[in-house]
Amino acid sequence: MISLTQAQRVIALDTHRFRVVCCGRRFGKTTLAILEIIGKASGLKDGHVCYIAPTYQQARDIAWNELKKFAQPVISSTNEARLEIQIKNKHGNSSTIWLRGWESIETLRGQRFDFIVIDEIAMMRNWLTNWQEVLRPTLTDSQGECLFISTPKGFNHFYDLYNLESTDSDFKSFHFTSFDNPHIQKEELEKARKELTENRFHQEYLADFRKTEGLVYKEFDRNKHLFNELPKHNYIETLVGIDWGYTNPAAVIKILKDGDFNFYVTEEFYKTGKTTAEIVEYAATLRGNSYYPDPAEPDRILELTKKGLRVKEVSKEIEAGIDSVRELFKNNKLYIHQSCVNFINELETYSYPEKKPDHNEPELPIKENDHLCDAARYVLFMQQPSRPSNFSIPTPIFDRGRVVGYR
Numbered sequence: 557m558i559s560l561t562q563a564q565r566v567i568a569l570d571t572h573r574f575r576v577v578c579c580g581r582r583f584g585k586t587t588l589a590i591l592e593i594i595g596k597a598s599g600l601k602d603g604h605v606c607y608i609a610p611t612y613q614q615a616r617d618i619a620w621n622e623l624k625k626f627a628q629p630v631i632s633s634t635n636e637a638r639l640e641i642q643i644k645n646k647h648g649n650s651s652t653i654w655l656r657g658w659e660s661i662e663t664l665r666g667q668r669f670d671f672i673v674i675d676e677i678a679m680m681r682n683w684l685t686n687w688q689e690v691l692r693p694t695l696t697d698s699q700g701e702c703l704f705i706s707t708p709k710g711f712n713h714f715y716d717l718y719n720l721e722s723t724d725s726d727f728k729s730f731h732f733t734s735f736d737n738p739h740i741q742k743e744e745l746e747k748a749r750k751e752l753t754e755n756r757f758h759q760e761y762l763a764d765f766r767k768t769e770g771l772v773y774k775e776f777d778r779n780k781h782l783f784n785e786l787p788k789h790n791y792i793e794t795l796v797g798i799d800w801g802y803t804n805p806a807a808v809i810k811i812l813k814d815g816d817f818n819f820y821v822t823e824e825f826y827k828t829g830k831t832t833a834e835i836v837e838y839a840a841t842l843r844g845n846s847y848y849p850d851p852a853e854p855d856r857i858l859e860l861t862k863k864g865l866r867v868k869e870v871s872k873e874i875e876a877g878i879d880s881v882r883e884l885f886k887n888n889k890l891y892i893h894q895s896c897v898n899f900i901n902e903l904e905t906y907s908y909p910e911k912k913p914d915h916n917e918p919e920l921p922i923k924e925n926d927h928l929c930d931a932a933r934y935v936l937f938m939q940q941p942s943r944p945s946n947f948s949i950p951t952p953i954f955d956r957g958r959v960v961g962y963r
Contacts, residue, residue: 561738563737568591570728575701576704579731579763580707580736581707582740583732585675593653593673594626597643597645597653598651600671601649601651602651604652606653606654606664607673608655608674608675609658610658610676610679612655612656612657616639630643632644658686662828672695672701681805683713710766711778732763769907770908772921773882773929775885775886781885781890781891782894787820791812791820794810794844796844797809797849797935799928804828805898807928808842817939819884820892821932823893833859835856836859846866848935850870870937873937875920881936901925908920909921909922
């Protein structure tokens with residue numbers, strides 16, 4: 557017989573439709589999630605319940621065996637390959653529980669659910685689009701509920717979700733630390749406090765929202781660099797950056813430049829599964845004066861030129877490009893519209909790997925949470941005065957109308 561801790565019970569007894577739980581490591585969130593899933597499925601007639609982890613493999617590793625163990629008395633059938641369980645409910649028929657991974661979230665489009673648990677939501681990429689376009693509609697017919705659980709990761713989309721209770725009465729937020737789990741020895745937690753940096757301990761164990769360690773764009777500050785209404789300046793150019801993608805999100809960013817070399821990010825496009833034609837079509841709607849695409853894919857660049865768009869060359873000097881963007885933030889010359897939530901999320905999570913002693917290799921960021929950051933860098937590094945004066949733009953080499961390289 558599994559009993560909830562006092563902190564878990566507070567969450568489980570709350571009746572809000574959308575509950576957001578910010579908690580420290582080893583708080584007991586997986587146990588809470590599994591017990592809620594079983595409880596909801598058991599009480600529903602033909603209930604549809606889903607648990608979503610960052611990846612399918614994590615759903616298996618984190619929750620599958622525990623779910624089977626706790627639900628064993630009421631299981632009527634199990635599908636190991638699909639991570640699905642049928643359980644007997646109080647109405648005399650069965651309900652279904654699915655375990656899924658965020659990387660294949662599109663497979664849930666068009667489904668109906670009564671209850672969803674989203675675990676480690678701070679790790680989910682392209683959160684807002686997938687929530688609004690894929691998951692939220694699955695709860696509409698049933699007026700279903702959702703439990704969001706995570707340890708924080710900087711001030712990203714989970715931070716925004718946690719604060720929704722102040723503007724939406726359907727939401728209720730909870731904050732608990734690792735110390736709220738009575739089954740963990742306090743001595744072990746205090747040992748971790750001594751071994752970790754202050755910021756990392758506060759984030760991972762005390763569930764505090766803190767800036768991610770090793771941030772690339774540590775100069776970015778929401779209080780300084782976000783805007784709601786575009787200032788009435790004399791904008792001299794509309795610039796568009798493009799980071800190609802398909803499995804990874806395609807990222808397109810629109811930036812206005814004024815006569816004093818201030819830059820205003822006004823729109824973003826951040827979607828997976830989009831073809832080159834779809835990306836180019838969207839980019840064309842932005843009516844840019846100049847387009848700065850990732851130069852690594854010349855065939856796709858050619859599609860921009862066929863569309864009649866003015867394509868500019870791009871340097872992929874990562875370190876120098878990052879420095880130029882950082883200078884803009886430092887000098888308060890780069891601003892972002894609050895609607896560009898994915899770009900803001902990347903700025904607050906794009907980071908360098910942890911430094912190893914006696915290693916002097918170039919400091920390059922981790923290749924994740926960087927698509928819009930790259931798209932913006934392609935634009936901003938190529939602008940004066942950000943671009944070094946000794947930088948020369950390469951000349952494209954054509955072969956039968958195709959760009960095959962640069963010289």
